Amino acid sequence: MPVAETIAQTTNRPAPSQEVVIAVRGLTKVFKDFWGRPKARAVDNVNFEVRRGEVFGLLGPNGSGKSTTVKMLLGLLYPTKGHIEVFNHSPRHVATKSRIGYLPEESYLYRYLNSHETLDFFGNLFRLPGAEREKRAEQLLEMVGLSQTRTRAVGEFSKGMQRRIGLAQALINDPDLVILDEPTAGLDPIGCREVKDLILALARRGKTVILSSHLLSDVEDVCDRVVIYYGGRIQAMGTLQELLAKPDAVRITAPVLPRATMERVLEIIRKDVDESNVRIDNPTQNLESYFLDVVQKARQAAEETSGATSGHKVADYLRGDAEGKPATDKILERLTSSQASSSAPVISSVPQPVEAVDTKKLEALTLPKEPTPQPPAPAKVDVEKTKAELEKANEKLSSLLGNPGKDK
Numbered sequence: 001m002p003v004a005e006t007i008a009q010t011t012n013r014p015a016p017s018q019e020v021v022i023a024v025r026g027l028t029k030v031f032k033d034f035w036g037r038p039k040a041r042a043v044d045n046v047n048f049e050v051r052r053g054e055v056f057g058l059l060g061p062n063g064s065g066k067s068t069t070v071k072m073l074l075g076l077l078y079p080t081k082g083h084i085e086v087f088n089h090s091p092r093h094v095a096t097k098s099r100i101g102y103l104p105e106e107s108y109l110y111r112y113l114n115s116h117e118t119l120d121f122f123g124n125l126f127r128l129p130g131a132e133r134e135k136r137a138e139q140l141l142e143m144v145g146l147s148q149t150r151t152r153a154v155g156e157f158s159k160g161m162q163r164r165i166g167l168a169q170a171l172i173n174d175p176d177l178v179i180l181d182e183p184t185a186g187l188d189p190i191g192c193r194e195v196k197d198l199i200l201a202l203a204r205r206g207k208t209v210i211l212s213s214h215l216l217s218d219v220e221d222v223c224d225r226v227v228i229y230y231g232g233r234i235q236a237m238g239t240l241q242e243l244l245a246k247p248d249a250v251r252i253t254a255p256v257l258p259r260a261t262m263e264r265v266l267e268i269i270r271k272d273v274d275e276s277n278v279r280i281d282n283p284t285q286n287l288e289s290y291f292l293d294v295v296q297k298a299r300q301a302a303e304e305t306s307g308a309t310s311g312h313k314v315a316d317y318l319r320g321d322a323e324g325k326p327a328t329d330k331i332l333e334r335l336t337s338s339q340a341s342s343s344a345p346v347i348s349s350v351p352q353p354v355e356a357v358d359t360k361k362l363e364a365l366t367l368p369k370e371p372t373p374q375p376p377a378p379a380k381v382d383v384e385k386t387k388a389e390l391e392k393a394n395e396k397l398s399s400l401l402g403n404p405g406k407d408k
């Protein structure tokens with residue numbers, strides 16, 4: 001799988017359509033004991049709708065009702081009360097089931113089948129013709145980075161490799177609705193990023209994705225909307241923007257500024273807000289980007305691995321015209337923009353006193369040698385610099401894909 005993009009908000013994904021794929025109303029599930037006495041109210045009067053092309057996150061602590069909800073969406077459990085429609089039908093409708101791909105929390109694989117046979121077996125369950133099964137299996141194995149281990153029994157696979165084959169299995173029927181329970185559990189950071197990119201690629205193609213995960217950063221990277229459960233009830237639901245925005249604070253990011261400029265900026269800010277409410281710091285890159293950089297360098301040594309390799313491009317049959325902009329363009333944009341801001345200090349004005357302006361920090365953030373104060377740079381595009389950055393990013397992308405020059 002290519003690294004297509006990481007943060008949903010930075011993608012040019014079309015807005016989800018108005019077509020409702022899942023409608024859940026008053027959904028309740030009470031598990032009863034042998035004598036019919038209520039044992040656990042796993043899901044309690046839950047309502048939500050998911051539209052076509054949406055990536056919808058199910059969040060909540062252990063035992064809060066996520067898996068029970070998923071099992072009811074799949075028609076594996078009957079609701080005690082309430083109503084579920086998937087593609088306008090009951091989840092038990094056979095034709096509806098054929099449009100769903102499911103990656104359970106634990107993959108149930110036949111340990112003596114190899115990865116190719118595993119996919120062939122599941123393709124057979126969907127009555128795919130032999131040639132089509134063969135084609136999809138090959139593409140999927142390549143996509144999840146398992147083509148080199150296609151003849152090894154899946155029982156020998158590591159946890160992350162089992163997750164990868166499970167993901168391939170969930171996609172063999174080219175489903176319109178993909179339900180993924182902890183898809184990144186056990187995966188290395190590159191695998192996690194590839195799975196997130198795959199989810200975004202599926203959504204761009206108009207697939208609907210339900211993602212249940214405890215990894216909040218994963219959810220944040222890919223989900224359009226999330227629901228947060230506690231005790232079987234929905235505690236919060238909305239887009240990430242709605243749930244996470246802090247409308248009473250602003251953040252300004254800029255390249256490192258001369259001390260005099262910083263002083264002037266602070267002077268202006270102080271006129272409106274108390275100094276103790278202003279925080280200055282350097283943005284840091286996240287651990288994922290740092291890790292990928294380190295691995296990229298290590299990979300140049302081209303060490304052999306008996307495990308999963310980095311995945312390759314999204315399987316052709318899963319791609320569609322709706323992909324829009326090529327994946328490489330997006331990663332270039334992201335890499336260049338993150339480079340541009342890597343050394344930038346952030347000034348944020350927050351309502352709660354976080355940290356008073358620290359003169360030492362301020363000094364550290366300003367240029368080491370006091371240059372002559374420069375007037376603010378005009379906002380013109382430095383074509384040469386942008387070109388160089390693009391080339392650098394392209395190299396980074398090629399080595400991330402382990403496929404130098406191919407996507408140029």
Ligand SMILES: Nc1ncnc2c1ncn2[C@@H]1O[C@H](COP(=O)(O)OP(=O)(O)OP(=O)(O)O)[C@@H](O)[C@H]1O
Nearest residue numbers: 031039040042060061062063064065066067068069
């Ligand atoms: N088959 C069952 N019989 C009895 N109780 C059950 C059954 N399945 C789930 N429960 C109970 O329902 C509640 C919700 O469980 P569920 O598996 O849906 O939680 P979850 O949010 O998926 O948790 P986790 O994050 O740990 O996977 C828990 O109290 C659980 O014990």
